[in-house]
Amino acid sequence: MNSKFILPGFALMVLIQLFVPLKMIFDKENILKNGVLYKFKAAPVDPNDPFIGKYVALNFEAVNYRYRQDMTWNMDDLAYVTLTADSLGFAQIHDVYQKPPADEPYITATVQYTQPYENQLVIHYPFDRYYVEESQAPEIEKRYREAFQDSSKVAYALVAVKNGKAVLKELVIE
């Protein structure tokens, strides 16, 4: 490389390498601080192993949506999901749009699969894993399973939402 470009090139490379992870952090912190908080009630996962590596694979109850007959949805389509809260304060799907809605908070998700004969689709949320430290994994796994077997317990994810983006704040098992 021409020597007069080395210093500016190196400086630019350093700045970009620092900028990208910092931007990731800034975006997520912005959502956590200024986003709307929703509680997503967790649904049971594969009973054999909810853990893949060092994270809990999450599944949620609020994933089904019956769409209008004039709409067409395909697997892996982007879906813009608006939410409402049920009587217990857990998030439910209010509406699913094919373009971002202008006037209400929404999450950018994807269509996991569709059931065209029933005009139903299943949503896949972008917050489907919760990272845990390996030594704590067995205890959390036990409590996570117990939450589905014991009706007095509940597991849910606290998610902050802003401008279509979502950040998983915490996994609560109580």
Next chain:
Amino acid sequence: MIKDLPELIKAGVIPEETAERIREYYRHKKPASSNRLFIVFGILGALLIGSGIILILAHNWDNFSGTVKTILAFIPLVVGQFLCGNSLFNPRLKENVTWRESSATFLFFAVGACIAIISQVYNISGSMSGYLLTWMLLCLPLAYILPSSIASLLYIIGITAYGVNTDYWTPNATPHYLYWLLLLLIAPSFFRHLQQKPGSNFTTFHHWFLPLSAMIMLGSLQADEQWKFTAVAYAVFFGVLYLLGKMDYFEKNKLSFNSYHIFGFLGIIGMCMVGGYHDFWSIETSKPFSGDSPMLIALVVLFLTAAYLLFRLRAFEWSRLDAMDFGCIIYGIAAIVSISSPVFSAVLINLYLLVVGVQLVSQGAHRVNLARLNIGLLIIAALVTMRFFDIDISFALRGLIFVMMGTGFFMANYWMLKNKKQDE
């Protein structure tokens, strides 16, 4: 060589003063092998230090707050950038290859670790493809600015992993062609290696990594069931590699340097071994031919490249041709003919393999080259063995034919060695 000098002086091959000048030269020559060893150990050391730091942090990870985790994620990155800056601008380290390659390796993995740790701290799901793409693009400048050969090689590995993850492992995905653009981005680094360090080990590694990466990703261009195009594309791809390996630049160097020749040869033989079965050509596809298939475009590009290389080799001097040069053409003809007669295609491929085997045996015998002779015999033997599974003959007859083949091997090698000894 030093050890042979007394024998050469005694035999009158070189005078005493020439021998002394040779001893003097080697006494002052910089030991290249010990430099290479330092570079290798330097790179290994950087990898181990980086891995060790990550493991120590991982052990205590859960005790740290989110802010501390974030800061810790950046420390290897900043340290790696400092080390690379040092190797670039410190006059004492500027020409130090070990320092440059080690710091580039450390920074390469520090970038990946930083993004991964941030993703974990903020529970960002993301996709493996997105992660790999970001990581590789952030580290691509290392191959040009430092410039680091290891970063260039790691980049090739990384984009191959990205391509495999995006195009092979994602079910029902539409083909992405970004991998080919990413491969083009490293091309100037590769050409710089060819021009400035043609004989170096790093350049040799590039000669191996690049065709291997392209070979892995070529199949991803198949968007539907047109697998015959894929088969022909691979045959032409290997033909192109074989012709590249015949260019003067590669033929002058040792075989381990000439990955194109090895890949091309093994690839064409492998494709022909598979194409020798008529079942291979008779399987029907359920989807009709699509004129805008990306594999068809790749096929056209590869054919034009093969034609250009043949022209460059001035292969119209027939003496420079051998049967292997025609592998891709034969395969293409077989694919076209298979539409009406799959059996004829299989026979054509088998005849072609027989010609290749016989030619290699003949060349081996003429040039007194045992390797060439034995490879030719192996090809003929493999061809005969594979046809055994196609035809219904008794075990006794099969055993007899195997005995004859084995005897043929021994006799050919014995005769060659005997002639070689007589010539000496």
